Amino acid sequence: MRPNFFHHLHPPTIPARQARLRYTLAAGGLAVFLGLVLLVTGLLEMFYYIPTPDHASASIQTITFLVPYGGLVRNLHFWSAQFLVIVSLVHLFRVILTGAYAPPRRFNYLLGMGLLVLAVLLDFTGYVLRWDEGIHWALVTGTNLVRSIPLLGAPLYTLVVGGAQPGPATLIRFYGWHIFGLTLAAGILVAWHIFRVRRDGGIAVPPPAFRIDHSRITRFELVRREVLAMLLAATALLILSTFAAAPLAPSINASPLVETARAPWFFLWVQQMLKLGNPFFWGVVVPLAVLLLLSLIPYIFPTVTKPDLGRWFPRGNTLARIVALIVLTGILVLTVLALIPVS
Amino acid sequence: MRRYSLLVTSLAFLLTLLVAGWDQRLRPKPIPLTPTLTGQVEYCLTCHSDLAQISNSHPVQTFGCVLCHGGEALALDANLAHSTMRGGSNPSDFSVVQASCGGANCHSGTPESYNNHIQRATTSIQATYAGAIAIIRYTFGVQPDLTASLGIFSVRAPGSTSGITSLSAFDPFQETNPFVKAFGQNCLTCHLSAQPLPGSVYFRFTGCAACHTPTQSADRSNTQQLQSSQVHKLTTAISYTQCDTCHNRGNYDLRTITFAPRLDLSNDRLHDYYQPIAQFTSCEWMLDCVDCHTRTEAMGDDSLYSSKLDIQYIQCKTCHGTPTELPQPRTLTDPNDLVFRLALLNPVVDLKLGDTILVTQKDEPLWNTRVLPDGTYQLVGKASGQVFPFKPVMGSACTQNGTDQTSAYCHTCHSMTR
Numbered sequence: 088m089r090p091n092f093f094h095h096l097h098p099p100t101i102p103a104r105q106a107r108l109r110y111t112l113a114a115g116g117l118a119v120f121l122g123l124v125l126l127v128t129g130l131l132e133m134f135y136y137i138p139t140p141d142h143a144s145a146s147i148q149t150i151t152f153l154v155p156y157g158g159l160v161r162n163l164h165f166w167s168a169q170f171l172v173i174v175s176l177v178h179l180f181r182v183i184l185t186g187a188y189a190p191p192r193r194f195n196y197l198l199g200m201g202l203l204v205l206a207v208l209l210d211f212t213g214y215v216l217r218w219d220e221g222i223h224w225a226l227v228t229g230t231n232l233v234r235s236i237p238l239l240g241a242p243l244y245t246l247v248v249g250g251a252q253p254g255p256a257t258l259i260r261f262y263g264w265h266i267f268g269l270t271l272a273a274g275i276l277v278a279w280h281i282f283r284v285r286r287d288g289g290i291a292v293p294p295p296a297f298r299i300d301h302s303r304i305t306r307f308e309l310v311r312r313e314v315l316a317m318l319l320a321a322t323a324l325l326i327l328s329t330f331a332a333a334p335l336a337p338s339i340n341a342s343p344l345v346e347t348a349r350a351p352w353f354f355l356w357v358q359q360m361l362k363l364g365n366p367f368f369w370g371v372v373v374p375l376a377v378l379l380l381l382s383l384i385p386y387i388f389p390t391v392t393k394p395d396l397g398r399w400f401p402r403g404n405t406l407a408r409i410v411a412l413i414v415l416t417g418i419l420v421l422t423v424l425a426l427i428p429v430s
Numbered sequence: 431m432r433r434y435s436l437l438v439t440s441l442a443f444l445l446t447l448l449v450a451g452w453d454q455r456l457r458p459k460p461i462p463l464t465p466t467l468t469g470q471v472e473y474c475l476t477c478h479s480d481l482a483q484i485s486n487s488h489p490v491q492t493f494g495c496v497l498c499h500g501g502e503a504l505a506l507d508a509n510l511a512h513s514t515m516r517g518g519s520n521p522s523d524f525s526v527v528q529a530s531c532g533g534a535n536c537h538s539g540t541p542e543s544y545n546n547h548i549q550r551a552t553t554s555i556q557a558t559y560a561g562a563i564a565i566i567r568y569t570f571g572v573q574p575d576l577t578a579s580l581g582i583f584s585v586r587a588p589g590s591t592s593g594i595t596s597l598s599a600f601d602p603f604q605e606t607n608p609f610v611k612a613f614g615q616n617c618l619t620c621h622l623s624a625q626p627l628p629g630s631v632y633f634r635f636t637g638c639a640a641c642h643t644p645t646q647s648a649d650r651s652n653t654q655q656l657q658s659s660q661v662h663k664l665t666t667a668i669s670y671t672q673c674d675t676c677h678n679r680g681n682y683d684l685r686t687i688t689f690a691p692r693l694d695l696s697n698d699r700l701h702d703y704y705q706p707i708a709q710f711t712s713c714e715w716m717l718d719c720v721d722c723h724t725r726t727e728a729m730g731d732d733s734l735y736s737s738k739l740d741i742q743y744i745q746c747k748t749c750h751g752t753p754t755e756l757p758q759p760r761t762l763t764d765p766n767d768l769v770f771r772l773a774l775l776n777p778v779v780d781l782k783l784g785d786t787i788l789v790t791q792k793d794e795p796l797w798n799t800r801v802l803p804d805g806t807y808q809l810v811g812k813a814s815g816q817v818f819p820f821k822p823v824m825g826s827a828c829t830q831n832g833t834d835q836t837s838a839y840c841h842t843c844h845s846m847t848r
Contacts, residue, residue, distance in 0.1 A: 148504035152473070153460055159450055311436060318439040325446040329453050337502055337514040 090306060097306040098285065104300055104397055105290040106309060110185070113316050114178035115284075118202075120317045121171040122277060124324065125209075128164035129266065136216070138262035140255050143218035144338030151335060158332065165333030166324055168210050172353050175203045183384060183411045186391030186404040187291035193385040195283035198276055200382045205273040207353055212265035214351050218258055221336030225350045226253055228361070235367040292397035349425070356421035377414055384411065460506060465494030472496045472503035474511070485664040487775060498530050519660075522638035524552055524583070524623050531638065547729065551622070551638065553587040554730025554741070559621035561737045563600050566617075569684070570609045578736040582621050590733040597734060612687035619689065620676040627679075631695070634675040639664070641728070646671035648813055666776045669813040670718045677719075678705070701848055709841035711746075713820070718813045722749070724794045725772075745835040748790050749799065749807070751822045752832025758793075759801050761786045769797040778810045 104110065135154055137146040150157040179199065182188050188196040215226050230253060234244040249256025284290065292298065350358040360369040388407035395401035400408065461475040474495040483490050488498075496503045498521050505511035517523035521530030527548055532538035538548035555561050558581030567573040567580070581597035588595060602614020619627050622640050626632040634640045643661055648669035680691035694706060700715055713722070720728070727742050735741050751757040762769060762785050772795070773781045779798055781787070786801040798810045802819075809818045823830070830839060 145504055148502065148510075152504060152506035156454055159454065315436055315439055318436075318443045322439070322443045322446045325443070325450050329446075329450045332507070335505070335507070335510055337510065 088307060094306045094310055097309050098289065100303040100305050101289055101309060102292050102298070102300075103302040103304050104292050104298070106304055106312060110397065110399070111290060112177055112181050114174045114181055116313055116316060117174045117320055118171060118178060118206075119277065119281075120320055121167045121174065122273070124167040124321075125164060125171065126270075128160050128167065129270075131160050132164060133266060136262075138216070138258050140218060140258055140339070143216065143258060147217055147219070147335065151332075159328055162328035162331070162333050163324055164213075166327050166331070168213060169352075170324075171206050172210055175206050179203060179381070180411065180415065183404075184408055185291065185397070185399055186401045186407075187396065188385040189291070189390040189393070189396065189404075190385075192283075192287045192291060195280060195287055196385050197382060198280045198283060200378070202273060202276050202280060204378070205269055205276065209265060209269045209273065210353060211351060212261045212269060215261045216258070216265060217335070219336040219338050221334055222351075223339050225354070226257075228350065228358075229354075230257070232366055232370040236371055237367065240367075293394050297394040352422070355425035356418045359421040359425040377418075381411065381414065458506070463490070463494055465490070465497065466492050468494060468497055470494075470496070470503060473506060474499075474501070474503070476506055477508070481660070481662045484662050488664065500526075500530070517637070520635045520637060520639050520643075522642075523636045524557060527552070527637050546732065547638075549587075550726070550730040550732050552583075553585055553590070553732060553734050554622075554728075555735050555738055556728070557622040557730070558582055558585060558597055558734065559600075559618065560594075560597055560734065562617070563613075564736050566613045567605075567607075567610055570607045572605065572607050572610055576736055578734065581734075582618070582623055585734070587732055587734045592733040592735050592740060594734040594736065609687055616688050617682050626675060627689070627691075629691075632675050632679060634672065640675075641668055641672055642666070644669065644672055646675060666720075666772070667778070667813040668718065668720045673719045681705075700846070709837055709845040711841065711844040712846055713818070715846060716816075717809070717818065718811055720812050721798060721809060722796075724790060724796075726792070726794060743791060746840045747823070747832060747835055749788060749796065749809070749820065751824055753823055753826070753828050753830060754832055756822050756824055757788045757807075758791070759786050760789045760793075760795065767795070769795040772797045776812055778812060778815050 132150060135146055135150045135157065137143060147161070150161050152158065154160075182196065182199070211225075211229070215222050215229075230244060230248050233247050234240045236243060247257075247260065248254075249260050295301070349355065357370055357374055360373060363369050384407045388410065389403055390407075391401045391403040395403055458476050460473050461479060462471050462473055463475050464471045472494050475490075478495070495501070498516075500514050500516040500521065502511045502514055515521070516526040516530045521527070528538060532548050534540055538546060540546055551557055558578070560578035560581045563580050563582075564573065564576050564578040568576050573579070578594060578597060580600035582600060584597060584599040586596040600614065602611050602618075605611045605614060618624055619632075623636055625636065626634050631646075634645050635643050642664045644663060644665060645661055646669065648671055678692070679695075680689055682688070683690050692705075694701075722744050723742070724744065727744060730741065733741075747755070747757070749757055762781065762783050765783060769781060769787065773779055779800070781797065788796045788799040788801065788807065790796060796809075798812055800808050800810075802808060806819060806821050809820065810816070811818065828843075
């Protein structure tokens with residue numbers, strides 16, 4: 088069979104161990120697929136979304152309830168965005184727990200961290216675009232956190248919000264970042280990330296001399312598996328989007344912020360920490376420190392030796408794994424605590 | 431299996447697409463409405479197309495739903511659509527009435543007092559309950575006289591002619607006298623912002639709708655009550671049964687500061703009317719309350735009062751005159767006369783220029799009365815549509831002193847026997 092365009096995006100053959108589902112969890116590939124779904128559904132939403140405070144919420148209600156299949160498209164966009172954050176985290180922890188970030192993949196690990204940050208920022212900016220009561224708390228709290236940064240806070244706040252308080256300038260800025268700035272950056276980083284995967288020798292496996300299994304699979308088989316994974320993911324997304332609606336709330340009006348308001352789920356751990364006191368420390372310094380710690384894992388902790396690559400929990404990076412799992416557990420515990428209603 | 435995995439997965443995906451498409455087809459087709467007053471499309475009729483138009487003066491094509499009710503105009507999800515409705519199902523509750531019914535083109539802020547309903551109603555004694563509060567506080571020695579200073583809510587009436595221009599909010603928890611405290615807890619059930627007592631005979635809405643939305647059948651013998659939150663009607667044809675949701679339902683016992691509901695009510699209007707000890711004439715039980723009591727008596731006149739007696743002034747002589755005086759007539763010569771507006775809202779009479787009606791001592795039109803050429807009169811029931819002919823006292827055998835009008839006088843001869 089003559090390879091087509093899509094086959095040519097892949098190497099002619101790769102070691103079979105690189106493509107095992109139980110090793111990769113298909114997380115990286117799923118992230119790319121979800122990114123594509125987000126791109127297409129986001130483009131469709133742009134035909135109807137109106138980025139002004141007076142019309143944003145109404146235009147989303149129009150998309151959801153009145154445009155044929157608009158609700159389905161919006162639900163697909165919403166669920167893809169949530170799963171993108173989840174599969175990105177799964178991908179990150181797969182890489183950490185298999186030690187796959189060892190040189191020469193340290194730089195690509197950083198590119199991946201950048202993509203995770205972009206995914207979260209895209210999710211948050213998209214969340215704010217709803218411009219309804221459901222996001223009001225997160226918008227006010229999030230932008231006030233920026234203001235809490237010493238020295239840089241005020242100019243950064245003006246840069247993000249575009250004025251003394253959230254208003255039309257804020258919405259158009261979040262819109263600009265969401266559909267253009269962050270999306271463009273994410274597109275470039277995805278291309279770079281995938282390029283580096285191939286440049287660094289594909290998915291991490293031991294060098295040929297240390298391999299037990301020398302079997303390889305062709306690009307045809309690889310594409311077949313990818314299509315299979317995409318079909319399964321698309322089916323699951325469609326079912327979810329048909330029966331579970333993305334959240335909506337009344338448009339932001341003069342009413343005061345409601346006490347039950349919550350941050351988006353991926354920032355609940357930050358919301359919980361904010362209860363501890365100083366907003367700059369708990370809301371800015373600690374999350375950035377966590378991000379920095381995770382980013383520096385390949386550089387500051389012992390790494391896996393090449394013969395140990397390509398399997399879960401290898402010798403050599405135990406400390407990094409423990410640190411990463413402590414961070415993950417901390418974030419999960421804080422998230423659960425934030426979900427427990429205050430009596 | 432591996433061979434067919436792509437095929438099977440593709441089929442599953444296609445099937446899911448079909449399900450998603452089918453799910454879209456099952457959803458109700460949106461029904462748009464662009465009311466002329468707002469020019470903003472709303473989709474409430476998608477679910478509520480079966481709801482009757484609320485009144486002839488509020489055509490749905492003109493007002494739509496959102497202008498009065500609030501809510502999310504575009505949402506087709508019930509929870510979201512209803513989440514921002516004003517006053518739940520009752521936008522006329524006084525906590526939201528200004529936003530729902532107010533505005534210079536509607537029922538507030540107009541210079542013409544006849545259209546300034548919200549200001550009048552919220553300062554009326556039925557809304558403030560100031561009289562009951564003042565009497566109780568005076569009775570138990572908390573205040574030195576019967577002048578009202580507290581109401582259900584704080585309210586101002588800059589144009590008040592009674593000497594009282596504002597009331598503070600009555601807070602039972604601030605009261606030290608246990609009886610006044612108990613009054614606050616047990617007896618505040620009959621003002622226009624109070625939720626009604628439990629029980630079908632008490633059921634009414636709050637705010638304007640307490641009176642203007644019929645929740646009780648006008649016919650007591652009709653046991654099927656209209657007590658659903660879905661009653662979507664505003665009317666000025668208010669049956670006595672609606673007034674009875676507060677009035678005539680029982681007594682407040684001053685010893686225990688509790689409400690004692692009447693247990694002797696029947697479906698027979700004669701026996702359903704007034705307390706057992708009360709004397710009343712035939713017109714007092716055959717007519718509806720609104721047939722005699724005027725709009726300012728019921729809804730206030732933009733002044734704050736300490737007692738119902740300060741605003742209620744209709745007497746027997748208003749319609750019947752005295753042995754020496756005829757009731758006051760007014761021949762309609764002005765096409766802009768308020769009576770034509772009132773008769774338009776409740777078209778039980780066909781008023782024309784040149785007709786002569788009766789007016790009250792304060793010159794309020796009794797637009798449902800007519801002076802007939804033979805010197806007699808007729809009244810048309812606002813809620814019943816029944817025609818009641820009646821005569822002046824003058825020329826009759828009545829020897830009553832015209833200034834003695836309380837029930838102790840007229841009822842001596844004219845009381846009904848049950």
